[in-house]
Amino acid sequence: MRRSALASIASYIVETRGSVISGQTRDAALRCLFDLIVAAAAGHEDRGPLAVRRAVGLMGQGEVPVWFSGVASSPLGAAWANSAAASAQDLDDGHRLARGHPGAVVIPTVIPIGQAQKASWEQMLTAIVIGYEVGITIAAARRSYGNTGTWGAYAAVAAAGALCGTSAAVLEHALAIAGETAPNQLFASAPPPRDPSPEGSDVKEGIPWSVVTGLTALRLAEAGHTGPRNILESVRHYDLPDPIRFGGDAHINHVYHKLYACCRHVHAPLDALLGLIADHDLADADAITVETTSGALRISNLARPSNLTDVQYSIPYCLSLAMVRGQDGLMHLRQDVLNDHAVETLAQRVSLVLNPSFDARFPQETLARVTVRSRGRDVVSPITAPRGEASDPLTWCDLRKKAKVVSESLGAPLLGKALDDLAVNLSANRLTGLSDLVGCNLDQMAVHP
Known part of the structure; x- marks a missing residue:
């Protein structure tokens, strides 16, 4: 019998989560991690993330940091709030074939879940790579365009399931639940002509809610809830290779990073x-x-x-x-x-x-x-491609300058120094300083050294 797509994906998650990421893929994951934290700092004070932090009590109480706020929430609440900040300014990374933004889903999912599970940063780095791989694989297989929220929940399940040690059988149902209950984005994702065009709003691509959907789907599956495990066999919606092959050149190696807060x-x-x-x-x-x-x-x-x-x-x-x-x-x-x-x-x-x-x-x-x-x-002008593409990636110096400009715009020089120290550590393959930085209060970092 032919193996289902979700069975292949679940097996990949289980087989990969114990590995240590190295080489080009490790450097790519570290760049994505740093860049996403900068994007979250940039969006922290925006209206949408502020509203999410006011509403985060809906997700229960806990001790997981809500980034740059100095307060804590449940893992679900922190992931929701952190994703809202990371996606607000449109400074987060993207992938050309996915036509969306995996980082603002995966990394705000991984860090709170990892902290709650007391996972090591090495384990979290592996989960980041897994989340990007699964999310981008499915997004690239869509037969019609869908904003990140329509496929981001798959990535959230994959990343969180890797950290939680979820079995392959449960992961299949979690992925299916996530895919079927994710934000539909019917208005924002609609092809032209669109009459009227969607009004700009804080909902944007539905990225934070896809994180909530994915994490809820994982918990539901662990509690015995089922989902349509043949969802990716739908030829109307997906065109996945048969068989799906993982283990080659990781998708995270091909993300782009942004220098401007716009689409x-x-x-x-x-x-x-x-x-x-x-x-x-x-x-x-x-x-x-x-x-x-x-x-x-x-x-x-x-x-x-x-x-x-x-x-x-x-x-x-x-x-x-x-x-x-x-x-x-x-x-x-x-x-x-x-x-x-x-x-x-x-x-x-x-x-x-x-x-x-x-x-x-x-x-x-x-x-x-x-x-x-x-x-x-x-x-x-000449024919121009945007800076930061995977074929001509931003250097660590470029990423550090981006962090400096964002920190100066926020009026937070201490944040700028902390981000620069973090970039130095990560570029030297040292996973230190992350927990203290995201757990700080941004308001207190506006004091000049």
């Missing part, structure tokens, strides 16, 4: 424009034309966004912010980027056009070319 579709146009700004005087830009992909055209792209989520999903507004305020202002978005008349005026002069040759290479690549008309002449 990945915005990054290639931004990098193309910033290259032009570096080489030309574009102070009097009359118009900006962006050649891009169909994926970039499906986000909201408002010239006058009313909230930070809509800023994150607007190529015109983010390009105009870069022209008016410079690139560092895009690494951590604050409320003061809204209602900027100069930015809104320029954003209305940004045009987006589909480039069929770029679109043929999407989603494996997200390319853009930008033309700026200034003083009667056109300045054209």
Whole structure:
């Protein structure tokens, strides 16, 4: 009899959780760990994460740190709150084939569950790799696009199940429950034309709730609840290889990391424009034309966004912010980027056009070319891929600079020093300083040394 996809995935989790991660995969996992903590610090004070922390008592009491708050909750509550902070600013990592953000699901799941299970950091690092592998494998097999929340629960089950020592039989049901009860994101994930386009909100891609769904699914399965274990055999929804093969080049080795607090579709146009700004005087830009992909055209792209989520999903507004305020202002978005008349005026002069040759290479690549008309002449960028892709990854120095800019924007120099110390340790393969950092109160780190 043919082995089911979930049986193969459950076996992979059980067989891998006792291994020690090494080499390229270990370095990738350490980078993801550091980068995600920076993203969580950046989003800590945003409206959505604040609301989750106010509501976190719904998940019970416990002694697991809610990152950067100085308070504790249950493992489920901490994972929910930490994921909300990590995904708020859209600074978290992503994967090209998954077309989403595994880190904001997996790492906020692993650390609270690992702390509750008294797991070692080595065990947690292995669970991180497992969570990325399972989540990305399933996301990449979807026949239609779905935001991260639609597949993130699978990753949460895999990572948490690895740490909890859950049996393969129970994992099959947990994964099935997670897949069938995950956030559906029917409005936000809908293909164009969308009438109306979804209003920007703190729900975003449903990532924090997919963490809750995944962890709840695991507990339900452990209590005897069943799920449809043939869910991944649905040919309408999934196209998984038969057999599924694990153990090769891990998916975590192919994530991208972000330098701007916005949707990945915005990054290639931004990098193309910033290259032009570096080489030309574009102070009097009359118009900006962006050649891009169909994926970039499906986000909201408002010239006058009313909230930070809509800023994150607007190529015109983010390009105009870069022209008016410079690139560092895009690494951590604050409320003061809204209602900027100069930015809104320029954003209305940004045009987006589909480039069929770029679109043929999407989603494996997200390319853009930008033309700026200034003083009667056109300045054209090269065809540009976003910085931080797996093919040209950010260095540890790049990641440290990102942490520094975020810390300065938060007005927390002590946080900046702590993050830099952590980066030094992790880049030297030393798993030290993590627990103290995430357990601290961000407000107390705003004091100058």
